[in-house]
Amino acid sequence: MNVRYFAAAxxxxxxxxxxxDLPPGSTVEALLAAVLDVxxxxxxxxxxxxxxxxxxxSFLLNExxxxxxxVVLSEGDMVDVLPPFAGG
Structure with missing residues (x-):
């Protein structure tokens, strides 16, 4: 699984x-835990x-x-991390 970070993230x-690389059946939550383990x-x-x-x-899964x-992830999924944005 791939994670893209935007702005403050x-x-x-x-x-x-x-x-x-997470085991099959891993969730968005498990991916975020792996992110925090780095x-x-x-x-x-x-x-x-x-x-x-x-x-x-907020998060996008494959846009x-x-x-x-x-939500269970699949090999090759892309998760985007979108922190709160200020402005207009």
Whole structure:
């Protein structure tokens, strides 16, 4: 599974995109747990930690909004992390 980070999530993760190899039947929640298990440098000053950002973010699964974190993922799925955006 691939994860793409946008805006503050990208800053907190320290990368634009990551790949995770999880067992069949893994859920969005399991993927997010794997994301948080990665050891990362401190985010830039003023950027919340990744755990805080993920708690407030929206997610797209293969470009479709997903709110249920128990959704099962398939090999090759793309999950986008969209933190709250300010502005208009």
């Amino acid at each position: 990208r800053a907190a993760a320290g990368v634009e995109e990551e790949r995770f 050891e990362r440098p401190e985010p830039p000053a003023g950027t919340p930690g990744l755990a805080r950002i993920l708690a407030r973010s 479709v909004a997903v709110r249920d974190r128990s």
